[in-house]
Amino acid sequence: MNPIKTTEKVKSEKNADEPQSSNEKGKYEMFENEDIMALEQELIDTYLKSSFHPVKILLKIHKRYIKELLLSLFFYTIKTLPCIFLPVITAKLINLVVTPTEHLAQTMSLYIVLMVVLFLINIPMQRLYIKYYSIVSRMIEAGLRGALVRKLQQLSISFHKEMQSGRIQSKLIRDVETIQSLSDNLFSTLPGIVINAVTALVIVLHNNLTVFWFFLLCIPCSVITVKAFLKPIDKTNKKFRKEMEHTSANITDMIEMTPITRAHALEEMEIRKITSNLSLLANTGFRRDMIHALFGSVSWVLFQLFQFVCLVFSTILAIRGEIGVGDITLYQSYFTTLTGQVSTIISLMPVISKGFDSIGSVGEILCSMEVEDNREKTPLPTLRGEYEFKNVCFSYQNNQPLLQGIDLKVNAGETIAFVGESGSGKTTLMNLLVGFYLPQSGTLTVDGHDITTLNLNSYRQHLSIVPQNVVLFTGTIRDNITYGMTDVSDKQLHAALDAARLTDLIDSLPLGADTPLEEHGANLSGGQRQRLSIARALIRDPDVILLDEATSALDSVSEKQIQEAINNLTKERTTFIVAHRLATIKNADRIAVIKDGRCVEIGSYDELMAKKGEFYALRSLQQV
Numbered sequence: 001m002n003p004i005k006t007t008e009k010v011k012s013e014k015n016a017d018e019p020q021s022s023n024e025k026g027k028y029e030m031f032e033n034e035d036i037m038a039l040e041q042e043l044i045d046t047y048l049k050s051s052f053h054p055v056k057i058l059l060k061i062h063k064r065y066i067k068e069l070l071l072s073l074f075f076y077t078i079k080t081l082p083c084i085f086l087p088v089i090t091a092k093l094i095n096l097v098v099t100p101t102e103h104l105a106q107t108m109s110l111y112i113v114l115m116v117v118l119f120l121i122n123i124p125m126q127r128l129y130i131k132y133y134s135i136v137s138r139m140i141e142a143g144l145r146g147a148l149v150r151k152l153q154q155l156s157i158s159f160h161k162e163m164q165s166g167r168i169q170s171k172l173i174r175d176v177e178t179i180q181s182l183s184d185n186l187f188s189t190l191p192g193i194v195i196n197a198v199t200a201l202v203i204v205l206h207n208n209l210t211v212f213w214f215f216l217l218c219i220p221c222s223v224i225t226v227k228a229f230l231k232p233i234d235k236t237n238k239k240f241r242k243e244m245e246h247t248s249a250n251i252t253d254m255i256e257m258t259p260i261t262r263a264h265a266l267e268e269m270e271i272r273k274i275t276s277n278l279s280l281l282a283n284t285g286f287r288r289d290m291i292h293a294l295f296g297s298v299s300w301v302l303f304q305l306f307q308f309v310c311l312v313f314s315t316i317l318a319i320r321g322e323i324g325v326g327d328i329t330l331y332q333s334y335f336t337t338l339t340g341q342v343s344t345i346i347s348l349m350p351v352i353s354k355g356f357d358s359i360g361s362v363g364e365i366l367c368s369m370e371v372e373d374n375r376e377k378t379p380l381p382t383l384r385g386e387y388e389f390k391n392v393c394f395s396y397q398n399n400q401p402l403l404q405g406i407d408l409k410v411n412a413g414e415t416i417a418f419v420g421e422s423g424s425g426k427t428t429l430m431n432l433l434v435g436f437y438l439p440q441s442g443t444l445t446v447d448g449h450d451i452t453t454l455n456l457n458s459y460r461q462h463l464s465i466v467p468q469n470v471v472l473f474t475g476t477i478r479d480n481i482t483y484g485m486t487d488v489s490d491k492q493l494h495a496a497l498d499a500a501r502l503t504d505l506i507d508s509l510p511l512g513a514d515t516p517l518e519e520h521g522a523n524l525s526g527g528q529r530q531r532l533s534i535a536r537a538l539i540r541d542p543d544v545i546l547l548d549e550a551t552s553a554l555d556s557v558s559e560k561q562i563q564e565a566i567n568n569l570t571k572e573r574t575t576f577i578v579a580h581r582l583a584t585i586k587n588a589d590r591i592a593v594i595k596d597g598r599c600v601e602i603g604s605y606d607e608l609m610a611k612k613g614e615f616y617a618l619r620s621l622q623q624v
Helices: 005-018 022-028 033-049 052-065 066-079 081-098 106-155 159-160 163-205 209-216 218-256 258-263 267-319 325-366 426-434 456-460 477-481 490-500 504-506 524-540 556-569 606-610 614-623
Strands: 387-395 402-411 417-421 443-445 463-466 544-548 576-580 590-595 596-602
Touching: 033 052, 033 106, 033 325, 052 066, 052 106, 052 325, 066 081, 066 106, 066 163, 066 209, 081 163, 081 325, 106 163, 106 325, 163 209, 163 218, 163 325, 163 463, 209 267, 218 258, 218 267, 218 325, 218 544, 258 576, 267 325, 267 417, 387 426, 402 426, 402 596, 417 426, 426 544, 426 576, 463 524, 477 490, 477 524, 490 504, 490 524, 590 606, 590 614, 596 614
Parallel strands: 417 576, 417 590, 463 544, 544 576
Antiparallel strands: 387 402, 387 443, 590 596
């Protein structure tokens, strides 16, 4: 068990994370939580209404930011004026040297002043361009991640069990970054390319029609090159993304399994398994890189040849006296600009392909219809705690029947314990009671309401759950106990800590309830983590309590203390208990024995022991 952090260490970590000064913070804070939250639902709706079409989705995402995009484009155009006019001024200065005029000094001075002004204008224009585009970019980035988080909170538990957490993390981080890169290229880089290319063509057209037609020859060559490589690039990008998600999921599993791996001396096996994934990912990435390399080299050679031919062509025109000597530089510069822009477009194709693939990847979450929809369902402002199972049947996706006609009536304030062999359906019953799953046939009523008609969010506000596998996050003990609650007084907290028999532990820690926990509460013992989970449930003062092996990780002394606390707190509350250690449920009002998805026995502890049936047999096995 890792040691609890000392007060000094905690203070030093807090100082390292000190927020910026208020002036600096205000200067660069452009976004409000409310704006991002409003964008989240809009992005989800955009995905659902766009039939998974990546181009439509991308355009609709940016539709609300037309004003900012146009402003950024305007300032970008102004900031690039030096690049646009420099070849013209260069050509004119060379022509002045070759053929001096009467007002040479004045003309040169005018050109110099013009270029200096254009250079200086670049500074404020660059900041304004970045400001307005960054507003769009950062809002969409935050909005997409927020939309994924929002949708993940809405999706069913079955969706989360089917999709590995590593894949979800990859979509949330890597795919959103790729989409942002796509947006940057399409809405920032691409407009700049168009502006520079069009400017070059217009100026050349104005100066010499013959050279203009020569310039246009590079366009069909570009189209042919892109078309030849587009399909293999798209294919390798998709394969690389899927391999990345698979590897990310396996690495997440590896991290979670580290204690088990170390305990069984399986480090080398785990290393070989992950290395195999990494090798496959590296080979997929290598194939992708080689296709990109061939694509880039072919396009580069093609444009370099065109650029050299342009130099030779314009030189011949100058020798024949059709253009000035300085115009060689003019046309060469603009042709370099044009081929550079077309080459940039071609180099963007892999990025664009990856971006559209990531839009589809994110859509696997945002377009999923496995959503718990509570709209227009009956809210439950109060809960008495009366339940009734009427011929309830349920099976998971493998279609193997798990619950086969459960009939059970539970009165308000009653404590019901579910017992039975592993796989008999006890945990599934608890999941149905919480509303994680709904009956596939038959009905489950809560206070007389069919659970399928209830607003499950309002219903769950009356529940407290203590799972067998304790879930703790990296934060303080106080944060973990009061999770999701506001304005919890120290009196309430200490009452919950005392009821969960955590007072002695808290008093022994340097920061008390404000002591930070390590990942998954690694600096607490198993019993301490379980009691912390019980305190989290107790502080909510619930109407219904669900305990899934809540005392499984406790030693004998702690178990007795917790059992007493649970017995006191379950008075006048409906309580459901899943228990394997049958001695812990003697005080339950009734015990339901679940076997093969059916309730085969029900009664008090004494009644079932006297009956000498299924429960008696289970209890006898534990006494051996």
